[in-house]
Amino acid sequence: MKLNFSGLESSAPLYGGSNELLCDGFSAAPSFDLPVTSDFDGFQKNSIQMVKPAKGTTTLAFIFKEGVMVAADSRASMGGYISSQSVKKIIEINPYMLGTMAGGAADCQFWHRNLGIKCRLHELANKRRISVTGASKLLANILYSYRGMGLSVGTMIAGWDEKGPGLYYVDSEGGRLKGTKFSVGSGSPYAYGVLDSGYKYDLTVDEAAELARRAIYHATFRDGASGGVASVYHVGPNGWTKLSGDDVGELHYSYYPVEPAVVEQEMTEAVAA
Amino acid sequence: MTKEHANWSPYDNNGGTCVAIAGADYCVIAADTRMSTGYSILTRDYSKISKLADKSFMASSGFQADVKALQKVLSSRHLIYQHQHNKQMSCPAMAQLLSNTLYYKRFFPYYAFNVLGGLDSEGKGCVFTYDAVGSYERVGYSAQGSGATLITPFLDNQLKSPSPLLLPAKDAVTPLSEAEAVDLVKTCFSSATERDIYTGDSVEIIILNANGVRRETEQLRKD
Numbered sequence: 001m002k003l004n005f006s007g008l009e010s011s012a013p014l015y016g017g018s019n020e021l022l023c024d025g026f027s028a029a030p031s032f033d034l035p036v037t038s039d040f041d042g043f044q045k046n047s048i049q050m051v052k053p054a055k056g057t058t059t060l061a062f063i064f065k066e067g068v069m070v071a072a073d074s075r076a077s078m079g080g081y082i083s084s085q086s087v088k089k090i091i092e093i094n095p096y097m098l099g100t101m102a103g104g105a106a107d108c109q110f111w112h113r114n115l116g117i118k119c120r121l122h123e124l125a126n127k128r129r130i131s132v133t134g135a136s137k138l139l140a141n142i143l144y145s146y147r148g149m150g151l152s153v154g155t156m157i158a159g160w161d162e163k164g165p166g167l168y169y170v171d172s173e174g175g176r177l178k179g180t181k182f183s184v185g186s187g188s189p190y191a192y193g194v195l196d197s198g199y200k201y202d203l204t205v206d207e208a209a210e211l212a213r214r215a216i217y218h219a220t221f222r223d224g225a226s227g228g229v230a231s232v233y234h235v236g237p238n239g240w241t242k243l244s245g246d247d248v249g250e251l252h253y254s255y256y257p258v259e260p261a262v263v264e265q266e267m268t269e270a271v272a273a
Numbered sequence: 274m275t276k277e278h279a280n281w282s283p284y285d286n287n288g289g290t291c292v293a294i295a296g297a298d299y300c301v302i303a304a305d306t307r308m309s310t311g312y313s314i315l316t317r318d319y320s321k322i323s324k325l326a327d328k329s330f331m332a333s334s335g336f337q338a339d340v341k342a343l344q345k346v347l348s349s350r351h352l353i354y355q356h357q358h359n360k361q362m363s364c365p366a367m368a369q370l371l372s373n374t375l376y377y378k379r380f381f382p383y384y385a386f387n388v389l390g391g392l393d394s395e396g397k398g399c400v401f402t403y404d405a406v407g408s409y410e411r412v413g414y415s416a417q418g419s420g421a422t423l424i425t426p427f428l429d430n431q432l433k434s435p436s437p438l439l440l441p442a443k444d445a446v447t448p449l450s451e452a453e454a455v456d457l458v459k460t461c462f463s464s465a466t467e468r469d470i471y472t473g474d475s476v477e478i479i480i481l482n483a484n485g486v487r488r489e490t491e492q493l494r495k496d
Contacts, residue, residue, distance in 0.1 A: 035381045039279060044380070074438050081422060084402075086436040087410060105408030110376045149380060229438040245440035 056225015058187030132166030187219030288471025334418030
């Protein structure tokens with residue numbers, strides 16, 4: 001079965017042997033081992049069950065006057081078990097572009113890192129930064145070539161290029177959508193509710209950050225598969241900055257502080273007999 | 274119309290549990306030494322820990338044949354690195370190499386659940402935790418394997434390191450001393466042995482610090 005490996009090739013010439021072990025991982029033409037089985041789909045389904053990682057999640061991104069706001073939770077769940085509360089779901093592709101992670105953690109991490117490499121190669125080859133449109137298309141084309149093989153990626157590429165702020169949604173089905181507001185993951189309906197009701201194009205950076213944080217918080221409150229730390233990033237003309245990382249448990253009490261209860265009758269300590 | 278299912282699976286689960294804890298200037302990596310298949314014990318003293326570099330040790334549970342193959346691939350890649358760069362690989366570099374190695378078998382994965390422990394270039398303890406296809410993150414402590422669901426809540430209670438995602442950042446390494454951490458690991462394994470049939474026999478503990486490497490063994494219940 002011939003797979004499209006252009007996503008992994010580099011233009012550097014091979015030296016040394018053609019043995020993959022003698023070259024560094026990216027110079028060699030990689031080969032993905034495929035098991036010799038009559039039922040590849042069934043095998044894939046079982047393998048996927050075995051490695052089924054971060055599915056439940058809440059990530060969101062939106063464009064506003066001052067740039068792009070990107071936010072995500074940090075919980076990874078395997079079925080009902082929380083496998084991690086500190087997963088980095090906002091991936092720093094390069095200093096002016098961010099990607100969000102939803103779906104398979106390894107798939108998102110690997111392909112975003114690969115995208116970062118290709119963006120850098122583009123810069124070196126063309127003496128200018130790659131556009132968000134170009135970067136998202138690179139990723140979308142790679143994912144399309146692996147369509148049907150079980151990759152699970154639901155990502156948003158957010159960045160600032162010559163045309164201003166850019167935001168694309170790319171997924172492992174091969175879809176790629178340009179937009180101004182997206183939320184991906186099991187908590188996305190809740191995040192959309194908060195985001196849609198509070199969104200205005202003319203928000204300031206602080207207001208937009210608070211909107212994003214609030215949207216993630218509310219999604220983690222209602223969605224069992226989302227939780228951990230709500231991270232908020234801003235992408236401006238000079239690149240991205242991380243604005244905040246707050247534990248959502250603590251956010252709850254800062255939004256809804258507990259009033260001390262009015263004591264009606266106070267009990268005194270019983271005298272020890 | 275029922276689909277015919279394969280009678281043979283290339284994978285087996287040999288059980289076992291691995292734990293690693295990162296300290297301010299040390300790292301503890303531990304794994305039990307029981308290797309099982311189904312309800313049988315294949316051997317009571319099998320080491321699941323392998324030294325990848327001077328400052329990187331990997332403990333892996335899952336399918337030990339895949340683990341052995343993975344260890345061999347990583348050792349040989351490390352040897353090549355040493356030939357090319359005239360130095361040992363740092364722990365964070367090894368961590369990314371392991372991630373890429375795992376992902377290259379994305380469609381026929383290594384059935385290995387790994388924990389990488391070592392010292393970073395500043396001498397601080399670092400622990401990296403993985404899933405079977407290579408997604409990884411640096412954490413303050415981690416448990417993998419059949420006893421992981423029993424040990425992790427206990428470590429959360431005792432160590433609860435602040436998330437590395439918090440801003441302003443808080444250090445993830447535990448404030449425990451080296452001796453306390455080793456004692457904690459022994460406690461984890463004796464508890465896991467009580468309730469997990471695949472964990473037991475003995476636990477092999479590797480302690481890595483500025484002075485070098487130390488190895489300890491502690492006997493566990495053999496039933």
